[in-house]
Amino acid sequence: MKLYSFSITPNNRKVEAFIRHYDLDVEIHAMNFKDKENQTEAYRKINPLGKAPALVDGDFCLWESNAILTYIAAMFPQANAMPTDPRGRADVDRWLHWQSFHFTHAILAHKDDAEKAAREFRPHLDMLNAQLEGRDFVRGDLGVVDFAIVPYAIARLGRNVDYSGHPNIVAWLERVEKLKGFVETQFRPPSGATA
Incomplete structure (x- = not known):
């Protein structure tokens, strides 16, 4: 599972903080918006809007921070966060x-x-x-x-x-x-x- 994040924004920070707080096995990739990494064809396949955060779990791509939060909470029930x-x-x-x-x-x-x-x-x-x-x-x-x-x-x-x-x-x-x-x-x- 991999999170594409730009942690200085609240929507990204909420997901990153959740993952870090519970020490969840999710790779966090810090997006480089300055170099327009979010506008690449590869990233647009993950999130067509080119925004972060986005989560990739196998062949499943998810964007929208609250959806990502609840998905991760469901995938890691040991966190007992939902x-x-x-x-x-x-x-x-x-x-x-x-x-x-x-x-x-x-x-x-x-x-x-x-x-x-x-x-x-x-x-x-x-x-x-x-x-x-x-x-x-x-x-x-x-x-x-x-x-x-x-x-x-x-x-x-x-x-x-x-x-x-x-x-x-x-x-x-x-x-x-x-x-x-x-x-x-x-x-x-x-x-x-x-x-």
């Missing part, structure tokens, strides 16, 4: 769809109209904060949902969000950022570069 019962799986799917369609878009909206985005984002923060009440992680135990959401919350634009009125989110982010996979995938600009 429930197998229908209700538990549906709950994971709900959170992954929420992350993809609501949370991510709300964070991205902050760059253009912070006041409007804050109004629209508040109900999502309130909901996530309530979900984390009495829990260390979104579903109680660490799993794919946490790996899917956190990279957006701690990315550059996510840092612009004021989480101070949501103490459960603040504590959760602090907990997750210290996990092995997140520490290993933290973006560090090259020497002499500025962030």
Whole structure:
């Protein structure tokens, strides 16, 4: 199994952090976007859109980060990162769809109209904060949902969000950022570069 990744982006980081945290037997190939590796004919056969991440498992190619996360979790059940019962799986799917369609878009909206985005984002923060009440992680135990959401919350634009009125989110982010996979995938600009 091989992951093609560009780890400085949240979608790539979520998958890489998951693999690294659980020490899963997945080869991680760091994509060279500067040299347009993602635009080669060979890579376009893996992902026709030329985006990362993408996963190759034998003759099976998969793109879309949340699909990759759940596939890897299913292929490595020893990680115990995703429930197998229908209700538990549906709950994971709900959170992954929420992350993809609501949370991510709300964070991205902050760059253009912070006041409007804050109004629209508040109900999502309130909901996530309530979900984390009495829990260390979104579903109680660490799993794919946490790996899917956190990279957006701690990315550059996510840092612009004021989480101070949501103490459960603040504590959760602090907990997750210290996990092995997140520490290993933290973006560090090259020497002499500025962030």
